[in-house]
Amino acid sequence: MKKTENPLNELIASNLYARYSGILSLSDIPLFLVDTNGYVLNELIPSPDFCTLLCRKRRDQVCCDYRDRFNSDEEEGTFVCHHGLQNIFLPIKLHDETLGYVAGMQVYSQATEYQKFMIDVQSLKEETNTELEYIAKSIAALKTVDENKMKMHEQLCSHIAKNISIDLSESIKGHTDSDVARLSIEKEMLEKKIIDLEAKNASLVVNPHFLFNTLNCIARIAYFEHSQKTEELIYCLSDLLRYNLKQDDQLHTIASEIDNIEKYLYIQKARFTNxxxxxxxxxxxxxxxxxxxxxxxxxxxxxxxxxxxxxxxxxxxxxxxxxxxxxxxxxxxxxxxxxxxxxxxxxxxxxxxxxxxxxxxxxxxxxxxxxxxxxxxxxxxxxxxxxxxxxxxxxxxxx
CATH class of the missing domain: 3.30.565.10 (Histidine kinase-like ATPase, C-terminal domain)
Incomplete structure (x- = not known):
């Protein structure tokens, strides 16, 4: 299918980014649409300069690693490029025909980050006729993200691919039910994000105990070293943090509020002195x-x-x-x-x-x-x- 005939182009022209801006805000990892010939149709979240300017032979076409995947028997999946970057591609289908892909990622995992430092900078300079300083800055700007964030981005790509497939199908049928389906998918994405945030917040219940124990340990060291002022400040900070973490809806006495304020001002007094x-x-x-x-x-x-x-x-x-x-x-x-x-x-x-x-x-x-x-x-x-x-x-x- 020629690039000009691809129904994806018409969908993109109808302000595609505005439709998905809500769920796109959940990630800052590259995400773009590409047709089956490797032409980049839309960069929803821009690719890093390293990939765009140094790896691609053409600005409007993905690198050879992506094109090799599109020409293989694999319909979708993740892969590591020859520079060690994690990548993803998921098909956009209409009546079982693949029109393009939602692709992106282009980040290092913690396991592959070491490959960043093995990139042959001199060869890149000769291949691209680019200054060494620019190449070095582009490599330094490549992100390393943890596994949970990559999984979240995979889910985002998957839902956008499904969304676009629904949009294409419904636009041909002339129906408007696609909005309902898309909102359902966006709702599912946001619910998963909420669960993710709740899990992170749950970990905060444990972390303060470590903080308080550490502060108390430091306070005891200050005591044995006869640093009375330091000891008092640490205990005040520990009490202040513990009180601030009480996120209940109960009414407290003004006395307890004032006691907390006194500790806060005591610490600030040590900072501002006279x-x-x-x-x-x-x-x-x-x-x-x-x-x-x-x-x-x-x-x-x-x-x-x-x-x-x-x-x-x-x-x-x-x-x-x-x-x-x-x-x-x-x-x-x-x-x-x-x-x-x-x-x-x-x-x-x-x-x-x-x-x-x-x-x-x-x-x-x-x-x-x-x-x-x-x-x-x-x-x-x-x-x-x-x-x-x-x-x-x-x-x-x-x-």
Whole structure:
């Protein structure tokens, strides 16, 4: 079949990348479409310069290793090229006829990475008439990825090949059911990605134990070496990390939040020395109230980053709590230069999804207590900032 007659060309012309941009974002490993003659029809995720400019005889045609595979009895699979790079090719079929392939990968596995250092650079220079410096940079840019990431990319290639086959079949039939089939495949891909992420997150449950044990071991060494300050900082960091990892939905006492803030500021004081001063004034009766965990620290952290850090002489952070009518108000004050204009705009945009600690904290407070409560930026100017956290006196309340 001639290149111009291939139905894949019409599909590509209909903005193919936009259709698959959602699942393509799951990978950064090369992925391209190629016809049975080896002509590259579309590079969905670009190939490395080494493959495109040094291995291919023509820019618009894959290397001889790929063409040999297309001319063999193998319909699909993975292979290692003569430079040691892992590759994949999967057929795109219409009525049992192969119109092209989804191909790519072009990375080293950990087992084949050593072959990168065995590439005959001098021969490449003579064959391609390319400067040695460019060849060296192109080789250095070749990626090495682990086996799990390669398997994920294989699944991605497989689903895109199936998607395109469905699109071609349905476009000839004149049906629109291909959208449903494609969405089903994309859903399956995203679900697999979620499972992969959940597995990685599950490993984090184990890893902190190693971290805490290591920190405690270092603290004991500091103790025996009579480094009291170092020992205290390590124990504070260990406690701070352990508290920050409590991702439950339970309300914590303000006392436990303040204890966590004190450890955070103690560590920062060691870093900033005389550039940071802080005071905490929270009456005992207020400490018994409950609040979602990790809602005060983001406010304190913002005061440190935007208020104290930019000032040459540093400054002071004050945390003050008081009861007012039926409210408990916790104020975080600093004598810095106020929030930068762009940061303030992001905080004030209710629809903003920037992920700022202040913004997400405000949302969490409203979810717990209702729209009458939450955060208020009381002041933000050249003399400093004041951010107030407002919660009801009762543990849970609605307005």
């Amino acid at each position: 550039r940071l001063e802080y005071t905490i004034d929270v009456p005992e009766n207020i400490r018994a109230y409950r609040i979602p965990n990790m809602v005060i620290q983001p406010i304190v952290e913002n005061a440190l980053i935007h208020g104290i850090t930019p000032k040459r002489d540093g400054g002071k952070i004050s945390i003050i709590a008081e009861e007012f009518q039926d409210l408990v108000i916790i104020s975080v004050e600093d004598n810095g230069s106020g929030f930068p204009k762009d940061v303030l705009e992001k905080i004030n945009q209710l629809e903003n999804n920037s992920g700022l600690g202040v913004r997400s904290t405000a949302k969490r407070l409203k979810q717990y207590y209702g729209d009458c409560y939450g955060l208020e930026i009381v002041k933000s100017d050249f003399s400093g900032s004041t951010v107030a956290i407002k919660i009801p006196m009762q543990p849970i309340g609605r307005c």
